Amino acid sequence: MRQFFSKCPVCGNCTTVTSYKCKSCGTEIRGEFEPNEFNNLSKEDLEFLRTYLRNRGNLTKVAERFKISYPTAHSYFNRVLAKLGYLQSESFHYAEILEKLEKDQIDFSTALSLIKEEKEVKP
Template sequence: MSERVRAAGPQHEHRAPSACPVCGDRLAVTRLGCGTCGTELAGLFAPCDYCALDDRESEMLRVFLASRGNLREVEKHLGVSYPTARARFNDLLRKLGLAGAEEAPSAPNRDQILSEVASGALSPDEAATLLAQL
């Protein structure tokens, strides 16, 4: 983004929603605009699968790519157990539509979740969500 656009536009960017707040279907990009000159383009544009990732998923993908696919490195960087790193990676693959049908969800067990809360690698809210899924 150019300095001129930053100065003229908002000081922070917001992530565009990916799902319709009414029906839950995926939203389509239909308008693009230039913050500098005001030019607008209207049409139906191809969606960006990676743009729909939340901050945690984007971080997982960034760390995975930076570690060249080494889940042990991902585990160390994120401060989680190997099963949790693998589960997050599998969740990311599923969200992107890249998981094979034979791949079963690999969620951490109760003891792993509680251990990660105790070590500070997992927040109590995240743990509660994971425990509710067991």
């Protein structure tokens, strides 16, 4: 069976499902059906989310499964939540700062400054 595409492979715009059919009895329902937020996740995002659910929300076990550090797993989880629209941008931004700190792309004082700047900008 083919994978559902939420984006058109030709132009990149959103697709609409126009029919559903039961394999058992052959009933067919026609109309325009919108995809849900999970259809917009990549295969990698879905695999991460499935692993998270199989491990009952234990990010430590997810990190072990993917052989990544806990902060990286936490950051990836925040990215998935943001793609689903379940995360406020402030938390997402903090996760990005922490990931850069972990990868030695910035030092501790720079990370602290970025977090302080973020707090000053937010009311």
